[in-house]
Amino acid sequence: MPFTVPVADQARLLEHVVGIEGLAQHERFAHADPETVEAVLEGAASFAEGEFLPLHRIGDEVGAKLEDGVVTMPPGYREAYRAFVDAGWMTLSAPTDFGGQAMPLALSAALMENLNATNIGFALCPMLSLGAVEALEAHGSDELKARYLDKIVSGEWPATMNLTEPQAGSDVGALTSKAEPAGDGSWRISGQKIYITYGEHDLADNIIHLVLARTPGAPEGTRGISLFLVPKILPDGSRNDLVCTGLEEKLGIHASPTCVMRYGENGGATGWMVGPENGGMRAMFTMMNNARLNVGLQGVGLAERATQEAVAYALDRTQGMRGGRPTAIAEHPDVRRMLMRMRALTMGARALCYYAFGCIDKGETGDTEAALRAEVLIPMAKAWSTDVGVEVASLGIQVHGGMGYIEETGAAQHLRDARIAPIYEGTNGIQAADLVGRKLGLDGGLAFDGLIADVHADTQDERLMALADVIEQTATMLREAAPDHKLAGSYPFLDMCSVMVAAWLLEKVAIATDDPRTKAASEYFLSVLVPEALGKGAAASAGAEILYSVPAETLA
Numbered sequence: 290m291p292f293t294v295p296v297a298d299q300a301r302l303l304e305h306v307v308g309i310e311g312l313a314q315h316e317r318f319a320h321a322d323p324e325t326v327e328a329v330l331e332g333a334a335s336f337a338e339g340e341f342l343p344l345h346r347i348g349d350e351v352g353a354k355l356e357d358g359v360v361t362m363p364p365g366y367r368e369a370y371r372a373f374v375d376a377g378w379m380t381l382s383a384p385t386d387f388g389g390q391a392m393p394l395a396l397s398a399a400l401m402e403n404l405n406a407t408n409i410g411f412a413l414c415p416m417l418s419l420g421a422v423e424a425l426e427a428h429g430s431d432e433l434k435a436r437y438l439d440k441i442v443s444g445e446w447p448a449t450m451n452l453t454e455p456q457a458g459s460d461v462g463a464l465t466s467k468a469e470p471a472g473d474g475s476w477r478i479s480g481q482k483i484y485i486t487y488g489e490h491d492l493a494d495n496i497i498h499l500v501l502a503r504t505p506g507a508p509e510g511t512r513g514i515s516l517f518l519v520p521k522i523l524p525d526g527s528r529n530d531l532v533c534t535g536l537e538e539k540l541g542i543h544a545s546p547t548c549v550m551r552y553g554e555n556g557g558a559t560g561w562m563v564g565p566e567n568g569g570m571r572a573m574f575t576m577m578n579n580a581r582l583n584v585g586l587q588g589v590g591l592a593e594r595a596t597q598e599a600v601a602y603a604l605d606r607t608q609g610m611r612g613g614r615p616t617a618i619a620e621h622p623d624v625r626r627m628l629m630r631m632r633a634l635t636m637g638a639r640a641l642c643y644y645a646f647g648c649i650d651k652g653e654t655g656d657t658e659a660a661l662r663a664e665v666l667i668p669m670a671k672a673w674s675t676d677v678g679v680e681v682a683s684l685g686i687q688v689h690g691g692m693g694y695i696e697e698t699g700a701a702q703h704l705r706d707a708r709i710a711p712i713y714e715g716t717n718g719i720q721a722a723d724l725v726g727r728k729l730g731l732d733g734g735l736a737f738d739g740l741i742a743d744v745h746a747d748t749q750d751e752r753l754m755a756l757a758d759v760i761e762q763t764a765t766m767l768r769e770a771a772p773d774h775k776l777a778g779s780y781p782f783l784d785m786c787s788v789m790v791a792a793w794l795l796e797k798v799a800i801a802t803d804d805p806r807t808k809a810a811s812e813y814f815l816s817v818l819v820p821e822a823l824g825k826g827a828a829a830s831a832g833a834e835i836l837y838s839v840p841a842e843t844l845a
């Protein structure tokens with residue numbers, strides 16, 4: 290079925306939620322004038338629809354292939370990636386010092402949403418490079434920046450993130466990869482990494498790996514981890530000592546090669562330290578925060594795609610008669626319920642993600658309050674938006690009925706692709722733990738409390754005020770709770786907060802515009818989703834006793 294990028298929805302959020310015209314008044318984003326923003330939105334939509342969308346199905350059916358350490362992408366992917374690089378899309382939000390256009394991240398978010406909606410497996414490649422640009426710009430030496438950053442910014446050399454090992458997943462501190470000094474300023478890296486997205490492929494001649502490893506005598510845990518830049522091809526043109534030894538067989542995102550990488554099979558892969566020794570986690574979190582927000586956009590993109598296809602099918606599929614004429618299933622109340630829920634959730638998740646990116650942009654202009662708010666929003670945007678992607682994709686299958694369960698329609702692929710997003714870049718449970726464990730207390734609690742205060746000050750709806758009140762009371766309780774009780778309530782609490790923010794933002798846009806779809810989505814949030822979130826207050830404050838009331842084996 291055809292797909293159309295929702296440019297008008299994106300433009301409304303940039304105007305009324307991000308405040309992009311205000312950002313353009315600052316010299317940091319002076320190029321983001323209204324004419325340029327409009328051209329970027331239209332161009333990004335046209336590119337995604339024209340280049341990435343046609344390859345979506347073949348990427349799923351053919352997937353990436355590994356033979357003798359070489360990964361071959363599906364037909365058409367190398368050419369489409371070259372078109373992406375040649376058109377300069379990779380440079381949109383990157384610094385001008387290294388060939389970037391220095392546009393707001395919120396504008397880049399629209400591009401990434403489009404790429405995720407049209408071909409999420411393909412979009413993972415530039416997504417990781419965006420994070421690598423931030424990490425190198427913030428923590429890399431001048432020499433490393435001069436040698437590599439402009440190539441990553443252009444997209445000519447894509448980048449990866451190498452954290453996970455067989456024994457070290459969410460517990461990054463358990464990693465064992467080693468880095469030995471070579472005596473010339475470089476290091477020799479050895480070890481195995483798994484789940485490395487785009488760790489090997491034929492889209493480009495070089496791949497830049499950012500790898501976490503331990504130096505000799507490093508402290509245990511995360512305090513002893515350093516970050517290294519390890520290129521596939523060394524500056525002298527020779528092949529580095531690294532190889533892809535396997536590709537994972539996955540539920541979805543088949544076009545994305547998920548690699549097992551071996552470093553140092555023949556004496557050690559050459560790499561250079563990024564940031565200070567034992568400072569790897571700080572540098573890597575710069576990259577991960579970018580990736581987490583972009584993963585939230587994966588949920589948004591897939592939800593938009595699933596919604597459009599479900600609506601098209603429901604308008605075309607007839608069942609029953611009304612007034613003597615065949616009735617489209619879109620007119621059936623239960624189908625209409627699903628379609629309305631899909632549309633509202635999608636628009637709410639988009640608003641939340643764009644708002645988070647916009648707060649980061651404002652932080653770049655010196656607005657410290659906005660920068661702190663972005664920290665609070667990141668776990669919500671990543672976790673709730675990816676959960677939305679899964680729910681909406683599942684509802685899309687339901688709208689299609691039996692045809693949704695058949696691969697022919699493509700509805701099943703959206704759910705298969707969406708299911709990874711709540712898992713990688715920090716599981717959604719970790720995001721919830723981050724919200725209650727760190728973000729509630731950020732800046733002495735003022736960062737979170739300021740968000741609640743703004744909702745109270747802006748909303749005109751008593752239902753949303755009631756939700757904000759319950760969240761405020763629950764936050765006070767969670768701040769004082771024992772660790773297990775705090776974590777037991779973290780996930781429903783994150784859901785409540787996310788719904789509150791999404792409802793607040795949609796209400797703002799609905800008041801500011803005459804768009805009927807936005808107004809309908811806002812009213813659905815306030816009438817249905819906000820009361821649902823209110824009902825999660827009990828779960829958020831229930832504590833951990835019931836979870837541990839029987840041994841775990843009793844649950845088998």
